Every structure is written in structure tokens, then in C-alpha cells.
Amino acid sequence: MxxxxxxxxxxxxxxxxxxxxxxxxxxxxxEDHFDRQLQRDAGMPHTYYGLLVQLSQAPRRRMRMTELARNAKITRSRLSHAIARLEKNGWVRREDCPSDKRGQNAVLTDEGLDMLRRSAPxxxxxxxxxxxxxLTDEQVKSLGEIMRTLATGLEPEGTDADLPWLR
Amino acid sequence: MxxxxxxxxxxxxxxxxxxxxxxxxxxxxxEDHFDRQLQRDAGMPHTYYGLLVQLSQAPRRRMRMTELARNAKITRSRLSHAIARLEKNGWVRREDCPSDKRGQNAVLTDEGLDMLRRSAPxxxxxxxxxxxxxLTDEQVKSLGEIMRTLATGLEPEGTDADLPWLR
DNA sequence: TCTATCTAGTTCAACTTTCAAGAAAAGGTC
DNA sequence: GACCTTTTCTTGAAAGTTGAACTAGATAGA
Structure with a gap:
């Protein structure tokens, strides 16, 4: 108790x-700093940019919605809105999942990949x-360990945790 | 160059x-975790809670708007909206600044202090x-140094930097 | 003083996020 | 198969944030 x-x-x-x-x-x-930098140079907030990066690294540049939400640590609702916006920009398109009729794949378009290449540097x-x-090399190493520990703490293995992408 | x-x-x-x-x-x-915790237990997002904490620690429980924005690392616009909302809740009230007729003080009310006392534990x-x-004690120490370094990096002394509360 | 400029704070519209509700398909269990 | 539960994703409204425009008062220079 x-x-x-x-x-x-x-x-x-x-x-x-x-x-x-x-x-x-x-x-x-x-967060403010990167949101501004990317809003200025890529026309979107940092969260959205991260979604494009994920997609660009996924096999065939596509990913199931829930999987993408899990990787980005956000809710599916938030992702739905975000993808809708990115779709309007022409950087992502939706695609029905062949194996599960409920499912959707978010697909990074060629235009999306271009925009990513331009803004990545x-x-x-x-x-x-x-x-x-x-930061010193020590500090970078330490920061990595600390952040991994904290992240793991909030998404434990035996999962009855209140995680965004399950809400 | x-x-x-x-x-x-x-x-x-x-x-x-x-x-x-x-x-x-x-x-x-x-961020998600603390926003939820405080939304549930105090009825406000974490940023707003932080504002009340700042006010509670300020002399006479009041602070100039811009000063508060600087401490919270947010824009004055954002703060204006936040204070308006907290005022509606009765946790803060506005007060004209006696020495500068443009200025406003945000004042933590008794109700605000109560709510803080209830939710703080x-x-x-x-x-x-x-x-x-x-985290281990080492890690806490290290995290502190790292975060201070990063924060300082974004608000240097000789200030032509693009800081939120100056926008 | 008069004028230009700067500072403090607010407001509006556009955008993003959250929360609750809902549609549709999948997966048991009898 | 019929029924119930779970999973997947979307929607719409409310709440929060941003960026630009704006008012009013302070400040500094001619």
C-alpha cells in the first residue's frame, strides 16, 4: 500500500x-530554440520534423500510425492531426494497410524526402x-545514460503504464 | 565568417x-507525465503550475509580468494568456504597477496559495x-551541470540572443 | 518641448494539442 | 455464427501556444 x-x-x-x-x-x-529554427527553415514544429525523420529511416519510408506514435512518444490523436497537416503540405500521404483493414500507413513522399534533405544540415x-x-565527451555519455534511465522509467516492461500511444 | x-x-x-x-x-x-499528473491533481498544465510556484517564492507573492516570463523562459504573450486563465480560476490577480503605469504585477491570491499547498506534496x-x-547522486550532480551549461548556452551574457520574453 | 524610439503588456487569428466520443475492423468465446 | 471485448484510427470542440499587430507609457535627443 x-x-x-x-x-x-x-x-x-x-x-x-x-x-x-x-x-x-x-x-x-x-524546445523553443529548435521549434523556432525548424519553423523558420522547414515550416514546421520540431515534433512534425521528427515524424518525417522517423519515416525516412523506416523500411519503404512508411510506418503504421500507432507504431509511429509509439516511436515519437505521442498520442494517436495528436499524430492523426499532425499527419493530416503534413499531408496537406504534400510531404506525407496515407495508405491503407493491406493486412489490417483498420490500419493506415503514413508514407513519406518524394517531396517530403527532398524537404528533409534540404533542411537536415x-x-x-x-x-x-x-x-x-x-558538452564534454563524458557529459554526452552521462546525458545518454541519464535520459535512457528516465525514459525507461516511464515505459516499464510489464506494461500497465499510461503511455500516450495507448490512450 | x-x-x-x-x-x-x-x-x-x-x-x-x-x-x-x-x-x-x-x-x-x-513533459507528458507531469502535465497529466498536474492536470489531474491541480487542474492545470505544468507550465501554469510553475508560474504559481514562482509567485509563491517572490517577495510579497507578486512579480512583474516580464520578470515572470523571464523566469519561466516563455513569451510575454503566452504569459498573458496563462495569467488570464489563472485569474479566472481565482488563483492569481492582476495589479497595476505603482512605479510604471505600463506595468502589471501578477499576484498569487490566498486561494492560489492554498491550492499550491494542497497539490505540492x-x-x-x-x-x-x-x-x-x-538516478544516482553522481548522475543528479552531472545532470545539474549539463542542464546549467545548456541553458546558459542559449541565454548568453552579452545579449542579442532571441529570447522568448524579449519577443 | 517635440519627436522619435523603445518598452510593457495585451489581443486577434492561425495553428497545435488534448480530451472525450465514435466508427470500423479484429479477436476471442460460447 | 452471434456476441462481447479490444484495437486502430479519426473527429470535433475546448484549451493552449505562436507571431504579428497594436495601445499606452517611458526614455532620450534635438
């Missing part, structure tokens, strides 16, 4: 508070400048 | 790609579970 609602709260230490705030500040600024450069150029 | 647009892009190494993806996954999941517990309980 958990008694979180009645037992004395374990407050954060001063250092934990500083780390937590630094985390919030950095992630907020980074600029985006990589932005990621370098904002993140990798500022 | 920078020649980013014409020189060969410095692609990310395999490890850098893995770290970058882990970062995106973890931050997306964490649950939120702290959630932050612990999702972050601090999963």
Missing part, C-alpha cells in the same frame, strides 16, 4: 531543487551548436 | 544520435518517482 497522500512529503533538497529547475529551464529553452548544425558542442 | 549553409555538414556520430534521441524521448515522456512525489529516485 502506498500512503503518499497521508505521509509526510519528502521535499526536494536544495540541490535537487536547483537541478530540477535547471532541467526545466534548459528543456524549455531548447541546418538542423544538425543547430543541434550541435546548442548541445554537443557545449 | 560562418559558412554553415555551404560547407559539408558535420553529421552526428552514432552515439550522438542515440543520445539526442534518448533526450527527445525522455523529455517528451516526462503530490507533485514533489511525482518528481521524485520519475526523476530523483531513478
Amino acid at each position: 502506498t500512503t503518499a497522500s497521508t505521509s509526510a512529503p519528502r521535499w526536494l533538497t536544495d540541490e535537487e531543487q536547483r537541478v530540477w529547475r535547471a532541467y526545466l529551464h534548459a528543456t524549455t529553452l531548447l 541546418g538542423h544538425v548544425e543547430a543541434v550541435r551548436q546548442a548541445m554537443f558542442d557545449r | 560562418t559558412t554553415a549553409s555551404t560547407s559539408a555538414p558535420r553529421w552526428l556520430t552514432d552515439e550522438e544520435q542515440r543520445v539526442w534521441r534518448a533526450y527527445l524521448h525522455a523529455t517528451t515522456l516526462l 503530490g507533485h514533489v512525489e511525482a518528481v521524485r518517482q520519475a526523476m530523483f529516485d531513478r
